[in-house]
Amino acid sequence: MSLTQLQVVLRARPDTALEPGHLALVETPLPEPGDGEVLVRGRWLSLDPYMLAQINGRHVTGNLEEGEVLRGEVIGEVLQSHSERWKPGDLVRGMFGWREYAVAAADALTLVPASIREPRWCLSMLGMPGLTAYAAMHWQAGLNPGETVVVAAASGAVGSMAVQLAVRSGCRVVGLVGSHEKARYVIDSLGASDCIIRWEESFAEGLDRTCPEGINVCLDLVGGAFLEAVSARLVVGGRIVLAGVQKSAMAEPLAPVLPALWIKQRARIHGLVVYDFEPRREEFLRDCVPLANEGRLVVNEEVVEGLRQAPEALVRIQAAQHAGKVVVKL
Amino acid sequence: MSLTQLQVVLRARPDTALEPGHLALVETPLPEPGDGEVLVRGRWLSLDPYMLAQINGRHVTGNLEEGEVLRGEVIGEVLQSHSERWKPGDLVRGMFGWREYAVAAADALTLVPASIREPRWCLSMLGMPGLTAYAAMHWQAGLNPGETVVVAAASGAVGSMAVQLAVRSGCRVVGLVGSHEKARYVIDSLGASDCIIRWEESFAEGLDRTCPEGINVCLDLVGGAFLEAVSARLVVGGRIVLAGVQKSAMAEPLAPVLPALWIKQRARIHGLVVYDFEPRREEFLRDCVPLANEGRLVVNEEVVEGLRQAPEALVRIQAAQHAGKVVVKL
Numbered sequence: 001m002s003l004t005q006l007q008v009v010l011r012a013r014p015d016t017a018l019e020p021g022h023l024a025l026v027e028t029p030l031p032e033p034g035d036g037e038v039l040v041r042g043r044w045l046s047l048d049p050y051m052l053a054q055i056n057g058r059h060v061t062g063n064l065e066e067g068e069v070l071r072g073e074v075i076g077e078v079l080q081s082h083s084e085r086w087k088p089g090d091l092v093r094g095m096f097g098w099r100e101y102a103v104a105a106a107d108a109l110t111l112v113p114a115s116i117r118e119p120r121w122c123l124s125m126l127g128m129p130g131l132t133a134y135a136a137m138h139w140q141a142g143l144n145p146g147e148t149v150v151v152a153a154a155s156g157a158v159g160s161m162a163v164q165l166a167v168r169s170g171c172r173v174v175g176l177v178g179s180h181e182k183a184r185y186v187i188d189s190l191g192a193s194d195c196i197i198r199w200e201e202s203f204a205e206g207l208d209r210t211c212p213e214g215i216n217v218c219l220d221l222v223g224g225a226f227l228e229a230v231s232a233r234l235v236v237g238g239r240i241v242l243a244g245v246q247k248s249a250m251a252e253p254l255a256p257v258l259p260a261l262w263i264k265q266r267a268r269i270h271g272l273v274v275y276d277f278e279p280r281r282e283e284f285l286r287d288c289v290p291l292a293n294e295g296r297l298v299v300n301e302e303v304v305e306g307l308r309q310a311p312e313a314l315v316r317i318q319a320a321q322h323a324g325k326v327v328v329k330l
Numbered sequence: 331m332s333l334t335q336l337q338v339v340l341r342a343r344p345d346t347a348l349e350p351g352h353l354a355l356v357e358t359p360l361p362e363p364g365d366g367e368v369l370v371r372g373r374w375l376s377l378d379p380y381m382l383a384q385i386n387g388r389h390v391t392g393n394l395e396e397g398e399v400l401r402g403e404v405i406g407e408v409l410q411s412h413s414e415r416w417k418p419g420d421l422v423r424g425m426f427g428w429r430e431y432a433v434a435a436a437d438a439l440t441l442v443p444a445s446i447r448e449p450r451w452c453l454s455m456l457g458m459p460g461l462t463a464y465a466a467m468h469w470q471a472g473l474n475p476g477e478t479v480v481v482a483a484a485s486g487a488v489g490s491m492a493v494q495l496a497v498r499s500g501c502r503v504v505g506l507v508g509s510h511e512k513a514r515y516v517i518d519s520l521g522a523s524d525c526i527i528r529w530e531e532s533f534a535e536g537l538d539r540t541c542p543e544g545i546n547v548c549l550d551l552v553g554g555a556f557l558e559a560v561s562a563r564l565v566v567g568g569r570i571v572l573a574g575v576q577k578s579a580m581a582e583p584l585a586p587v588l589p590a591l592w593i594k595q596r597a598r599i600h601g602l603v604v605y606d607f608e609p610r611r612e613e614f615l616r617d618c619v620p621l622a623n624e625g626r627l628v629v630n631e632e633v634v635e636g637l638r639q640a641p642e643a644l645v646r647i648q649a650a651q652h653a654g655k656v657v658v659k660l
Contacts, residue, residue, distance in 0.1 A: 058590075223589045245590045253583035259553045260388075260575045262601035269599035271592035 003030040006307050007069050007099035010055060018055060018318050020311040023070070031103040038086050038109065040076040040094065040102050045328040046123035047072070047310065048157070049244070052318055056247070070098040073128065074330070075112060075119050093122050098310060100330050113285065117293045124325035125299040126285060126292055129157035132274040134284045136219050136241040137165045139277065140270040145170030147216035150207070150230060155182040155300065157325040158243065160190055162219045164297050167191035171217070174210040176226070178320050185323070189298060203229035214238070224249025231258055234265040243272040300324025333360040336637050337429035340385060340394050348385060348648050350641040353400070361433040368416050368439065370406040370424065370432050375658040376453035377402070377640065378487070379574070382648055386577070400428040403458065404660070405442060405449050423452050428640060430660050443615065447623045454655035455629040456615060456622055458604050459487035464614045465607040466549050466571040467495045470600040475500030477546035480537070480560060485512040485630065487655040488573065490520055492549045494627050497521035501547070504540040506556070508650050515653070519628060533559035544568070554579025561588055564595040573602040630654025
């Protein structure tokens with residue numbers, strides 16, 4: 001009798017929107033670690049919007065092929081180690097994918113620092129979403145106290161960290177959100193000054209109302225008409241960090257005036273891919289781990305119970321129906 | 331009998347293209363300097379593309395109203411001084427405009443450094459065009475040896491300095507030009523490796539041919555389809571400096587994929603307005619004056635004889651028929 005585990009593969013690339021049936025749950029034998037490898041039991045799997053881009057065939061890290069196990073970052077525990085670097089019981093982080101157990105090379109794991117009160121946070125505010133927000137706000141935009149900072153998808157995993165980091169830097173923060181409930185959370189729990197609720201007002205109206213003196217910094221996860229509206233309201237020396245483009249924005253041509261607006265306002269535009277900042281993760285953790293442990297940085301987590309529920313959860317992410325960070329308890 | 335001088339005013343804002351008749355030569359009495367002012371006799375007036383934007387009502391420094399004397403940078407000589415800061419004979423630079431004589435406040439002049447072999451260069455390679463190129467290449471893009479640098483309008487006043495600065499930094503430089511003659515100049519006299527001749531090949535074909543390994547840096551003075559073609563060929567970590575948008579590009583919507591391209595390539599886009607770098611002019615001159623004096627930086631100058639010829643010359647600038655820097659001998 002051999003042990004088995006569950007994993008999730010891409011059954012078929014969706015023509016339009018992802019549905020649970022495009023993904024398949026597969027039972028496979030438990031893998032055996034070879035020399036220099038370890039067997040990890042996953043505890044928490046991170047669900048992220050970039051997975052949709054990989055499934056749809058337009059992600060910077062490369063696309064997912066049909067039949068392939070979905071990629072994803074996992075916090076897990078070392079069960080068996082054939083490497084001197086790791087011992088059973090070590091808590092580690094790695095791109096193990098949508099599976100319950102994984103075999104990984106010893107150098108493909110990272111230790112979850114014992115200083116972190118809740119290891120799961122290494123997938124959200126102290127992980128890639130947090131590092132994305134930190135790189136955008138501090139290393140690319142550079143924040144000055146008193147500046148007005150607009151954050152797209154402000155209740156999401158990246159956005160909610162960006163809001164908190166900007167508030168902590170003495171900025172006035174305006175969030176873009178999809179509902180009144182999310183606006184309440186972003187203002188009351190994260191400290192934003194105001195929110196623009198999509199669908200209730202245009203980007204132009206919302207930005208005029210909330211940023212009457214213009215925008216110093218924007219974290220853009222939307223693109224298209226939002227990028228245009230922000231660009232038209234930048235102050236001189238404004239910065240825009242581009243960290244995502246919504247699928248709908250990929251179909252709309254951009255206003256020809258954009259480059260002229262950026263010249264006029266001496267704008268600086270940064271494209272951000274979080275993997276570039278991996279070498280600076282320690283610096284980010286030194287700053288943020290104490291704040292998180294003390295409850296001065298928070299994350300709104302939605303926990304999905306088990307891999308069987310994960311495909312449905314990813315479809316909800318696609319529809320922006322989740323609140324904050326979605327993690328799967330494996 | 332009172333002395334008179336010539337000046338040029340905007341008679342009527344053009345509906346489409348500028349024609350000489352939109353400008354008027356006016357004879358006016360010679361102005362008298364008041365307390366704290368000086369009378370300057372202009373020697374050289376700089377003609378620049380930004381004047382077209384001011385006339386057309388879409389320049390960052392503000393527009394020109396009908397009846398107003400055209401603005402412009404002038405090198406001149408102090409004739410009378412009612413200020414302790416200046417004495418007759420001093421060679422100065424200021425925004426005196428399209429006139430033969432000007433009265434200016436003592437603090438609106440800058441001394442032309444005696445170290446500069448040819449004072450006229452303070453309007454071209456050692457003046458605003460040179461400072462624009464220097465700020466773009468060194469302070470915004472930041473050049474590394476071996477990088478591929480694409481320069482728009484490469485035979486122009488700004489572009490020709492950008493080409494030379496990038497070549498001096500050990501970069502491989504490709505120029506965008508409007509004729510074979512200009513391509514010869516940019517390659518043979520300025521040191522570019524190759525040129526793309528507009529109208530003879532598309533931007534995409536030209537960039538594919540000349541930059542097979544992609545583009546590290548671009549100085550964009552065109553916008554529109556050129557910006558799109560460059561963005562699609564950036565390497566990871568590429569930089570684009572936006573320092574001008576052609577009128578035709580202001581009518582064409584931009585491809586929606588642009589922000590996604592910039593994210594994918596971790597691009598950095600800078601809007602450049604040269605006036606912001608005025609405080610760093612000394613730094614630029616320390617580097618470039620010796621090179622210019624030794625003939626290691628060159629400028630292709632077209633000298634227009636007298637203010638009466640200047641309106642025609644500006645129309646030629648509009649049609650991109652000039653070569654290099656156009657100056658009016660007053």
